Amino acid sequence: MQHHFEKAKALDQADELARFRGYFFNQEKLIYLDGNSLGQLPLKTKELMSQLVAEQWGERLIRGWNEHWMELPSRLATKIARLVGAQPDEIFVGDSTSLNLYKLAFAALSAQQGRTKIVSDALNFPTDLYVLQGLIQQQFRQHRLELIQSHDGISIGEEQLEKMLNEHTALLTLSHVAFKSAFMHDMTKVNQMAHKKGALVIWDLSHAAGAVDLALNATNADMAVGCTYKYINGGPGASAFLYVRKDLQARLNNPVASWFGHNRPFDFDMQFQAADDIRKFGVGTPNILSMAAMEPGLDLLLEAGMPALRAKSVQLSNFMLEMIQQELLPLRFSLASPLEAVKRGSHLSIQHPEAYRINRAMIEPNDGSKAIIPDFRPPDNIRMGFAPLYNRFEEMAETVQRIKAIIQSAEFERFGKEKLTVT
Numbered sequence: 001m002q003h004h005f006e007k008a009k010a011l012d013q014a015d016e017l018a019r020f021r022g023y024f025f026n027q028e029k030l031i032y033l034d035g036n037s038l039g040q041l042p043l044k045t046k047e048l049m050s051q052l053v054a055e056q057w058g059e060r061l062i063r064g065w066n067e068h069w070m071e072l073p074s075r076l077a078t079k080i081a082r083l084v085g086a087q088p089d090e091i092f093v094g095d096s097t098s099l100n101l102y103k104l105a106f107a108a109l110s111a112q113q114g115r116t117k118i119v120s121d122a123l124n125f126p127t128d129l130y131v132l133q134g135l136i137q138q139q140f141r142q143h144r145l146e147l148i149q150s151h152d153g154i155s156i157g158e159e160q161l162e163k164m165l166n167e168h169t170a171l172l173t174l175s176h177v178a179f180k181s182a183f184m185h186d187m188t189k190v191n192q193m194a195h196k197k198g199a200l201v202i203w204d205l206s207h208a209a210g211a212v213d214l215a216l217n218a219t220n221a222d223m224a225v226g227c228t229y230k231y232i233n234g235g236p237g238a239s240a241f242l243y244v245r246k247d248l249q250a251r252l253n254n255p256v257a258s259w260f261g262h263n264r265p266f267d268f269d270m271q272f273q274a275a276d277d278i279r280k281f282g283v284g285t286p287n288i289l290s291m292a293a294m295e296p297g298l299d300l301l302l303e304a305g306m307p308a309l310r311a312k313s314v315q316l317s318n319f320m321l322e323m324i325q326q327e328l329l330p331l332r333f334s335l336a337s338p339l340e341a342v343k344r345g346s347h348l349s350i351q352h353p354e355a356y357r358i359n360r361a362m363i364e365p366n367d368g369s370k371a372i373i374p375d376f377r378p379p380d381n382i383r384m385g386f387a388p389l390y391n392r393f394e395e396m397a398e399t400v401q402r403i404k405a406i407i408q409s410a411e412f413e414r415f416g417k418e419k420l421t422v423t
């Protein structure tokens, strides 16, 4: 392991983003590899929240809407637009990713009359599939959902994807980066393939936003949704976002009509009239506290810049991958992520028959070593996320060393096989 630690040291010294770690709430005895489930707390957010609650909510009360809060969602939208390569008037911030997908999928299926096929893939996140299943049951009873299968549980072949698309396809919806394997679709190619068949595409960017370079406009993406509590560090349950390309906005309608999607909500008109811009996708009053908490994390990403962040993410993952190959494959681990960096997001999954208990031992060491938090995804995946804003190369080497120690001492046998609720 010694040479890995030396390499880590050199990489940390050369890291141009190293200073960003200091802007986060770090803990000395913790290595956090779960920034792809819940990002770390920016120190500025901590300060901002207590100030905002006391001054804006406490003192200003309802006046806070005009003074601060009405403009907050669109200011965040402008920043998210920069992050994902879109225009400010193509992004709506609010609601959850699931609800945003529901709204956009409903709108897309309604706009694609006569087409009854919905295509997704077997690597997609369960909530996305549940949303589609629910839509079919409630409203689109003639539609059917077809999943592109994966040969290896890791990736999806482009030819397979192309074969699934035809003139009956209304909608193709995919996670840009797969939550388990980190497989990343080629957005440009997939959009082209789908558009050739007249299908609309919704991308789920939850594991991509803030982790990989996105260019929604340049790749001619139709629609997208994404969450902000992963790599954007917006905090637990932070508001999600959605994107609709400008020229599609008139054709697509939000199935949930509400006052914040109204053209003039404060006229208190008795008749609903949808806003004629991206605001039409709003549902009710924005979650101001949670949105405010998102802004410092977003600002840090924009300051660092996505090209530099992506470059560091690839370096972190490649370094970890090299150590997995040399140190962990001989210990009955296997790799459950693509080998090539261009086909990966910012995490790696490894598999082991004892993955669950190894994961527990990483989180709860009993030898005074640092706690390491990856996450467990059934049946046997340990998933390690790399957040280029705050993860260090040395942490990668420490993690591999710790996993080796857990296996060699059979320390995982301290734990039972029954699973905790949140893994």
Ligand SMILES: *Cc1c(COP(=O)(O)O)cnc(C)c1O
Binding pocket: 096, 097, 098, 099, 125, 127, 128, 175, 179, 204, 206, 207, 227, 240
């Ligand atoms: C995290 C994640 C979600 C989260 O959905 P919520 O509705 O915000 O809970 C959705 N899709 C994908 C692909 C995710 O990774």
